[in-house]
Amino acid sequence: MRPREMLRNFFIATGGLIATGGLCAFAGALMTATPRADDISARARKLHFASIVVDTHDDTTQRFLDGDFDLGARSATGSIDIPRMKEGGLGAIFFSIWIPSKITGPEAVKHAIDQIDAVRQQVRRHPQDIVLVTTAAEVREARKQGKIAALMGVEGGHMIASDLGVLRSYAALGVRNMTLTHSGNDEWADSSTDTAVHNGLTDFGEDVVREMNRLGVMVDISHVSDKTFYDALAVSKAPLIASHSSCRAICDAKRNMTDQMIKDLAAKGGVIQINYHVGFLSEEFMNADKNPEIMKAIADEVQKRCGNKEGCQLIEGDRITREYVQQGKLPRVEYTKIIEHIDHAVKLVGADHVGLGSDFDGANMPFGMEDATKLPQITEALLRKGYSEDDVRKILGENTLRVMSEVERVSRELNSAR
């Protein structure tokens, strides 16, 4: 696929002509049989920082509530802050609103609102660097102004407490995607990591999806059971996203998507945003990590370091896991595994249906993708694989922006139809 892909891309690139400063470097690379590493690196850098890089899933929000975390200061821990986002060319970020599935009802609503407020407050504190946006056009506008676009996604339908009024309140406060469940089933949808009780989406669950369509909130099928995915796909009038899921063909985790699911998602215009969590990238790691002794030891250490601070737990979990890898107790997974998943999905459904959903600050990162500063490596790796600049741009962010625009269009249509 690679050489053919490169040739095709060459025509696309020269046909466009105007496009990028990377064009000369690209043409130059074609002329020599084995392009110099430096050429590709420079071209990748240029491409990366000229693209809108969108990450659809980051759990940094938890840190906002732990204490005096400041998004504007470079943090010695975790993966995300404004300086590192800038260094890594991360242009748009979906801050995840998340509480455990076991918290339900008004308590869940209150916690979710607190997190939404925390995101809005962090953004307000740094108006020079970051701006809260809700549309694809606003993401592009933020980019023009040299600011990072902040968006919000609710990670788990349990947070609406079976109340469409609450869903609408979240949307009014700026939430633009919602995963229908988290790790546990909610009242109206089955999760991939729980025992099925609803056979997918209940009737009310279908109403939730329809209301999300009307509100312009992206329907996110990460975390849901396969049946819930297919139910949502059938009901939704807008394309879906899998904001942070990887490929089951490479790593057979329930949280990942089968080839068939990825094809069906893509057939309706959707995007799978690849999750960097080592347990979803590498089957070897996933199996090793199931060792109950290791699980308990890590959990105990996390508890010791963090108590009940959720943000700390997520970050220390990543750090301790990394220590276990270095001690040889768990297999080492390189960031190139992310590229494998991207490439697998692209081969399956084309470059229009794949994106990035890191799970930074909420998962165990592979070596070489410790934080947002490492993102340019993804661009470089894709170019080295022979991806066209256009395809790389799509994967970095344009695909997600396209889905957002489409979801907005469907929302407008549904609102005007009423």
Added chain:
Amino acid sequence: MRRLLSMVCVVVCAIGGGLLAHGSAADAISDRAHNLHFSSIVLDTHDDTTQRFFSKGFDLGKRNPDGHIDIPRMREGGMNAIFFSIWIDGRIMGPPAVQKALDQIDAVHENVRKFSKDMTFARTAEEVRHAHTQGKIAALMGVEGGHMIGNDIRMVRVFGDLGVRYMTLSHFYNDEWADSSTDKPAHNGLTDYGKEIVREMNRQGIMVDISHVSDKTFYDALEVSKAPLIASHSSCRALCDHVRDMSDEMIKALAAKGGVIQINYEKSFIDQDYKNAYEKATGGAGVVGALSQAIKECGDDQECTARAAIALERKMTEEGKLPHVSWERIVDHIDHAVKLVGAAHVGLGSDFDGASMPEGMEDCSKLPKITEALVRKGYSDGDIRKILGENTLHLMEQVERVSHELQAQN
């Protein structure tokens, strides 16, 4: 004011003299009042219609046989700006209170969206004026009771982000940080946290509403707030000695800091005889007692509670246990407050759909009568416009300015 009225009459009579019959002088005043009323922004700072949005039988877009507010009657009464009240029982606290408040805020937004031909959502004085130029009713929101923030100052911001533009510091019961006028004092006014909440409201541009709060809470809020306060639906204690009303001293202190008292039309707040008879008839339990009883019977169904309260009240009036109260008492309260602090500090806060209306003010279609009565009392057009809405708009502008200043300081 009475001197002014006779002057107006002399002029009108002189103009009409010899040409028209005596009745035409009255018609001229009516015409002037009508023109004045329907060219003014008539802004009501307190309406409990929000509760009805949850009732299947209610349609804001149609003329309803009951209640006080819907779009056709607002049009008929020239009411073109309305604060929908976000209210839940003061004994519901914590996260359930927050969720219920969100549901009501959502219901207001959904209704405004549903009737977007007639109504538009407004967050600022400028947006209210813009709605008026477009011939639309401006819809605003006020949270009636600090208990709905779930004792969490962050919710002030969230409510503000969702469009709430005032918050009453308490309802009938004390909340965690402010004493109510109808509960036993527990905090000696505002707690330190309550003071922080007032400051945060200032920052967010949310008007501090002192209706319902204890006198001490009022004075505490007045001292802390950097922006003028409102009493979104309170009347004058000098005319009707009810704890929910404001003493002359309080009205003066409120006005001295640029605030506005928006007169409440509830019979037991405007008429001393009625209030006395009501308390006697309800065994001294007053409004709270009567509501508590209805709440017990109806559970969560607010429509049911309202119906029960209305039926009880009607029955007691028919039995002669309660006196008849005329709508003119509203004008008496307006006039009292104007005499006390001038026309720049008085407004309208009907409590429609949340209170028992006096005869002649059965619903918002009757509002032009207030304008006519003020004209007849000799009020200037300018003063009447202020009372009808401009005072509240002016205050909103000041609150917005303070908010911008405080946020710029950050």
